[in-house]
Amino acid sequence: MPLTLAIHPITEIRFAERFLLDGTVVFVDIDELRRLVLEDSAIASVDFQIARPGESCRAGPVFDIVEPRAKSPGGSPDWPGILGAPETAGHGTTHVLEGAAVTVLREQSPGESRGATGYVLEMSGEAGDVYVTDMRLLHSPGPTRIPDEVVNAMARQPTDLADARLPLLIGACESGMKALLQTERAEVFFYAANGHGGWEAVIANLVAPGAAVLVPGTGHFSDGWAEQVEAYGGVAVRTPYREGFPIDPAAVEAALRDDTAHRIGAVFVVHTDTASSTTCDLVALRAAIDAARHPALFVVDVVASLAAAPFAMDALGIDVVIGASQKGLMVHPGLAFVAADERALAFARANPTPRFYWDWQRRQSPLSYRKFCGTPPLAHLAGLEAALALIAHEGLDEVHARHARLARAVQAAVTSWSEGGALRLFTQVPAARAVSVTAIEVAPGIDPEAVRTVARERFQVAVAGGLGPLAGRVFRIGHMGDVNEAMVLGCLAGVEAALHVEGVACGRNGVDAAIAALVEAAR
Numbered sequence: 001m002p003l004t005l006a007i008h009p010i011t012e013i014r015f016a017e018r019f020l021l022d023g024t025v026v027f028v029d030i031d032e033l034r035r036l037v038l039e040d041s042a043i044a045s046v047d048f049q050i051a052r053p054g055e056s057c058r059a060g061p062v063f064d065i066v067e068p069r070a071k072s073p074g075g076s077p078d079w080p081g082i083l084g085a086p087e088t089a090g091h092g093t094t095h096v097l098e099g100a101a102v103t104v105l106r107e108q109s110p111g112e113s114r115g116a117t118g119y120v121l122e123m124s125g126e127a128g129d130v131y132v133t134d135m136r137l138l139h140s141p142g143p144t145r146i147p148d149e150v151v152n153a154m155a156r157q158p159t160d161l162a163d164a165r166l167p168l169l170i171g172a173c174e175s176g177m178k179a180l181l182q183t184e185r186a187e188v189f190f191y192a193a194n195g196h197g198g199w200e201a202v203i204a205n206l207v208a209p210g211a212a213v214l215v216p217g218t219g220h221f222s223d224g225w226a227e228q229v230e231a232y233g234g235v236a237v238r239t240p241y242r243e244g245f246p247i248d249p250a251a252v253e254a255a256l257r258d259d260t261a262h263r264i265g266a267v268f269v270v271h272t273d274t275a276s277s278t279t280c281d282l283v284a285l286r287a288a289i290d291a292a293r294h295p296a297l298f299v300v301d302v303v304a305s306l307a308a309a310p311f312a313m314d315a316l317g318i319d320v321v322i323g324a325s326q327k328g329l330m331v332h333p334g335l336a337f338v339a340a341d342e343r344a345l346a347f348a349r350a351n352p353t354p355r356f357y358w359d360w361q362r363r364q365s366p367l368s369y370r371k372f373c374g375t376p377p378l379a380h381l382a383g384l385e386a387a388l389a390l391i392a393h394e395g396l397d398e399v400h401a402r403h404a405r406l407a408r409a410v411q412a413a414v415t416s417w418s419e420g421g422a423l424r425l426f427t428q429v430p431a432a433r434a435v436s437v438t439a440i441e442v443a444p445g446i447d448p449e450a451v452r453t454v455a456r457e458r459f460q461v462a463v464a465g466g467l468g469p470l471a472g473r474v475f476r477i478g479h480m481g482d483v484n485e486a487m488v489l490g491c492l493a494g495v496e497a498a499l500h501v502e503g504v505a506c507g508r509n510g511v512d513a514a515i516a517a518l519v520e521a522a523r
């Protein structure tokens with residue numbers, strides 16, 4: 001009889017997967033394990049081992065039994081020994097392995113559990129029955145799913161740095177990014193970094209110690225960026241953040257009008273706050289800066305909106321844009337970019353603060369080694385080139401339209417679920433609801449992490465949790481990058497099923513509502 005084993009946490013899954021090659025592994029029945037553990041009070045931990053048939057077992061993760069059995073006499077619906085420590089349980093996942101052996105260890109003396117074999121469950125089981133985690137729908141708002149074209153491009157062998165193909169690759173990334181940003185006047189700088197690296201690049205170039213920037217409040221990510229400014233000795237002037245609402249242009253205008261001495265050098269705006277799924281109105285913010293007659297640079301973080309929401313750097317009068325590879329750009333995490341116009345470059349040149357790696361001036365060079373302040377991140381550039389080609393092939397307008405359509409489907413589903421009274425769309429202003437991610441607020445008493453865990457473990461749909469002050473209050477569905485109708489419907493079905501498993505009061509028609517929105521869009 002094939003048996004099933006639940007393995008936690010996810011890092012250990014990855015460890016286990018190293019041995020999943022050739023379909024060699026098996027399954028342990030969790031009920032069988034539970035029965036053994038409940039019956040035998042000497043068992044202190046469960047050691048999970050995998051071996052190819054005929055090979056000796058290799059050590060796998062060890063799961064401590066974290067709650068005394070006395071608390072669950074006769075068996076608990078939950079088996080804490082498998083679930084691991086509570087803080088890791090949220091990252092847990094269920095995995096089915098074929099061809100493995102599982103060892104339940106007896107504790108022989110206090111503290112000694114490894115190597116004391118009590119039960120060995122030798123599994124047989126047919127090969128080819130392995131759950132592949134790639135089949136899980138990834139609906140986190142970054143990292144997002146990566147198209148095969150990008151995966152393949154990133155798997156290419158590196159070239160040497162004198163290879164004539166390298167400047168072509170870099171040139172394609174630069175011109176593709178400019179087309180995507182819709183700028184002819186900005187220069188693009190790439191960094192082997194994540195989004196925080198992009199923030200750091202902007203701060204290092206534009207914010208001298210003691211200099212001020214205005215960071216309008218839009219939630220978790222404006223807070224993070226402001227903190228980073230302060231860590232560099234800058235002064236972050238914040239506007240108030242109202243939960244569920246976008247940046248208030250009037251507050252921005254007022255803060256700039258108050259700054260009669262023009263101490264504020266730049267306005268740092270997060271276009272889409274990924275934590276709250278709220279998008280601000282960049283046209284209104286540009287107008288607010290102009291209405292205040294303030295010379296501050298307009299700097300925009302498009303990490304969670306680029307290649308999803310319409311954006312045009314030059315037309316919007318934006319001086320600096322920062323972004324990262326792992327969201328709408330559909331590339332592995334690890335590549336950040338900054339685009340800066342001449343006004344911003346001049347501002348940076350006048351900033352005497354020491355800097356090196358991030359320095360725009362140093363990177364303004366035709367030499368690829370200088371452009372990247374060292375060896376270029378070749379795999380990421382190859383991935384970006386492929387991703388930009390996919391976006392260009394689909395057409396930017398169509399990419400934006402697809403994101404808007406899919407976002408409406410997700411919002412329709414959540415609106416339908418909300419009828420049960422336990423959930424609601426976090427962003428209160430419909431026009432400010434992001435096209436790339438949707439935060440769903442749950443009523444007090446509902447654990448969004450439990451919903452996430454069930455969605456991932458039982459229904460193979462990975463969604464995100466709440467960040468910062470929204471932790472435990474929301475879960476988030478990402479719908480940006482390489483997504484289509486079928487993926488979104490699959491995701492919504494998995495989430496709806498998880499909500500029902502968790503007993504959350506919600507209607508059963510969320511997926512129907514999403515289909516109706518998509519049908520409407522198809523007419």
Ligand SMILES: Cc1ncc(COP(=O)(O)O)c(C=O)c1O
Pocket residue numbers: 142194195196197221270272273274275301302303304324333
């Ligand atoms: C809007 C926004 N800005 C910045 C960041 C920081 O990016 P990273 O996590 O790659 O450092 C994120 C991350 O999700 C983000 O969503």
